[in-house]
Amino acid sequence: MPRILIPLLFLSFSLQAQVPGNTIFPRTNQLKFSLVTPLEMENAGWELSYEKQYAKRLATQVSFRLMSDWLNDAYSGTGSDPRAGDVSGFALSLEQKYFIPRMAIRKLRLYLALSFRYLQQDMLVLSKRPGQGPNVWEDYLRKKTFSVNAVSGIQRAWGRWMMDMTYGVGLKQRTVESTYVSNQIPFFTIFPNAYETSNELYPNLVFNFKVGYLF
Secondary structure (H helix, E strand, C coil), X not given: CHHHHHHHHHHHHHCCCCCCCCCCXXXXXXXXXXXXXXXXXXXXXXXXXXXXXXXCCEEEEEEEEEECCHHHHHHCCCXXXXXXXXXXXXXXXXXXXXXXXXXXXXXXXXXXXXXXXXXXXXXXXXXXXXXXCCCCEEEEEEEEEEEEEEEEXXXXXXXXXXXXXXXXXXXXXXXXXXXXXXXXXXXXXXXXXXXXXXXXEEEEEEEEEEEEEEC
16 A cells, blocks of 8 residues: 555645745744654554655645554563564555635644554464363464545644644544454454454544654
8 A cells, every 4th residue: 555655645736836825834844753653552662753844735645654552561561472473564644635715823723634544563473272271373464444534633833843733533444453352362452353363444633742853
């Protein structure tokens, strides 16, 4: 799915290279860090975003997330196998924004957006199987998702510093390849069924809160 995101990115930047009289924010580049994605229970990771405003009402944001199992490391109980829940992978997203015309308040602006996200994650699942004694079983999982979301948001600036809050709904295609079976007892998860092999379409809820720097 990254092959879909790349041409969309080039298309959005090719529409207009210059910024005509921007009356909202005085600077057109944003570098942002998400405060929400490190706390997600299923797809935790460190997400960095770059946004470019290339027209008075248009901007494109590109985000990259590096998956992390720091939550597992932080909350695993004493004696737990530190490998339980180990993850690797990434997420890449593209968001096209349209800023809503309104009375000019230089430090505040509202927008609507269409976002696309591709995620790929590999995970080691450690579990016990009923009736199999104290043995620990190792299972491997590869998850891929592609989602399309309609979102709205608000940006607020304080000099060169800013925040960006986004919320919305969409659809997500989720494919999981796994050796995990449902009668196992995983060491670390809130959603044990999320480890099973599947290929399904789900409704998707979106929420993010980012802080960033204008330049």
